[in-house]
Amino acid sequence: MSSIKVWDLPTRFFHWLLVLSFAGAFLTAESERNRDLHVLLGYTVLGLIVFRLLWGLIGSRYARFYSFVCSPKVVVLYLCQLIQKQAQHPVGHNPAGAVVIVLLLLLGLGSGLSGWAVYEDIGADWLTEWHELISNAMLVVVCIHITGVVVSSYLQGENLIAAMVTGKKLGHVNQAIASNVASLAWLLLAVVIGLWIWAWPASKDLNWLLHTFSWW
Amino acid sequence: MKPFTIGFLILIAIAQPLRAEQPQDIILSHTLQAKQDNAAFLGFDAIRGEQFFKSQHNGGDWSCASCHTDNPAAAGLHTVTKKEIEPMAPSVNPARFTNTSKVEKWFKRNCKDVLNRECTAQEKGDVITYLMSLNR
Numbered sequence: 001m002s003s004i005k006v007w008d009l010p011t012r013f014f015h016w017l018l019v020l021s022f023a024g025a026f027l028t029a030e031s032e033r034n035r036d037l038h039v040l041l042g043y044t045v046l047g048l049i050v051f052r053l054l055w056g057l058i059g060s061r062y063a064r065f066y067s068f069v070c071s072p073k074v075v076v077l078y079l080c081q082l083i084q085k086q087a088q089h090p091v092g093h094n095p096a097g098a099v100v101i102v103l104l105l106l107l108g109l110g111s112g113l114s115g116w117a118v119y120e121d122i123g124a125d126w127l128t129e130w131h132e133l134i135s136n137a138m139l140v141v142v143c144i145h146i147t148g149v150v151v152s153s154y155l156q157g158e159n160l161i162a163a164m165v166t167g168k169k170l171g172h173v174n175q176a177i178a179s180n181v182a183s184l185a186w187l188l189l190a191v192v193i194g195l196w197i198w199a200w201p202a203s204k205d206l207n208w209l210l211h212t213f214s215w216w
Numbered sequence: 217m218k219p220f221t222i223g224f225l226i227l228i229a230i231a232q233p234l235r236a237e238q239p240q241d242i243i244l245s246h247t248l249q250a251k252q253d254n255a256a257f258l259g260f261d262a263i264r265g266e267q268f269f270k271s272q273h274n275g276g277d278w279s280c281a282s283c284h285t286d287n288p289a290a291a292g293l294h295t296v297t298k299k300e301i302e303p304m305a306p307s308v309n310p311a312r313f314t315n316t317s318k319v320e321k322w323f324k325r326n327c328k329d330v331l332n333r334e335c336t337a338q339e340k341g342d343v344i345t346y347l348m349s350l351n352r
């Protein structure tokens with residue numbers, strides 16, 4: 001066993017950008033004063049998830065849905081083995097984690113799409129309520145997700161959170177992914193930050209630039 | 217379709233018209249609440265509602281009119297997003313004050329933004345009374 005690359009850079013950038021955007025969107029949901037920011041972060045969540053869905057088809061080994069989406073049977077079996085302390089810890093996502101990840105992606109998609117429909121006045125009033133419901137459900141699943149990650153880290157004696165930062169986990173050399181696909185990750189980051197700068201209303205009038213410079 | 221599904225759909229169809237409330241119903245529920253809050257409650261007043269609607273509160277920079285404008289019988293404009301808001305007066309926009317949960321949701325949200333607290337039943341009733349007194 002040695003330390004090998006498991007999560008490619010686009011997957012990790014996606015993850016932490018999603019954490020940031022979702023948390024931000026949640027915190028800005030309450031007030032009309034933050035409406036622009038909320039909408040911007042909501043669109044970011046939507047864009048990130050669309051990216052991840054594509055990356056799940058063409059990404060590197062452990063990022064592909066094919067490598068971690070599994071049937072309920074496999075999940076139940078895994079949970080039973082976990083209780084009996086006989087579970088094998090896969091190098092990629094474990095079956096229980098995979099269920100939560102799929103849920104997070106679906107809820108994020110639903111939350112983003114319903115928010116978009118509400119903002120563009122496409123839907124009736126009930127859509128607003130669904131937008132809130134889906135987003136709250138997502139927060140609950142995020143809590144389950146974090147608990148799961150912490151518990152798994154403890155059970156398998158490996159810091160999975162650090163792994164989502166460094167991309168490295170314990171495994172055999174032949175299980176490592178071939179490439180970090182770093183260029184795509186930086187492109188993703190550039191697009192997201194570009195979107196934020198371009199769309200942020202305060203950036204549209206250049207007064208803020210003047211202000212910043214006069215402050216200097 | 218299974219009988220259960222059909223029955224469920226019929227129930228929803230029947231319940232739909234029951235859901236559509238009238239502004240009067242919403243005023244009534246605020247009256248009951250206002251009486252509970254304040255034994256000396258004397259009823260709602262359109263003029264007080266108009267004043268409330270058009271002034272700033274607790275040192276804040278917004279009033280209700282910041283978005284719904286000084287003429288709530290015409291379309292408003294969201295001060296942050298610059299999106300149009302449909303007129304607030306039920307005489308112009310009959311969809312207003314016909315859905316309690318929508319009304320309460322927006323009162324809560326908008327009052328927190330404008331007053332830094334929720335509105336009382338008295339304030340809400342005054343505002344609705346004011347808006348209902350507007351003609352096209």
Ligand code: HEM
Nearest residue numbers: 011018019022092093094097101104142146149160161164
């Ligand atoms: C705020 C909302 C969050 C969302 C929406 C979210 C979503 C996700 C998603 C979709 C994945 C799958 C990653 C992929 O393969 O692309 C994932 C994995 C992961 N997340 Fe999160 N996450 C959130 C917060 C967190 C936090 C706060 C932590 C750390 C404390 C964390 C730790 C991890 C880890 C370690 C994995 C990899 C799990 C594994 O080893 O199988 N997540 N998360």
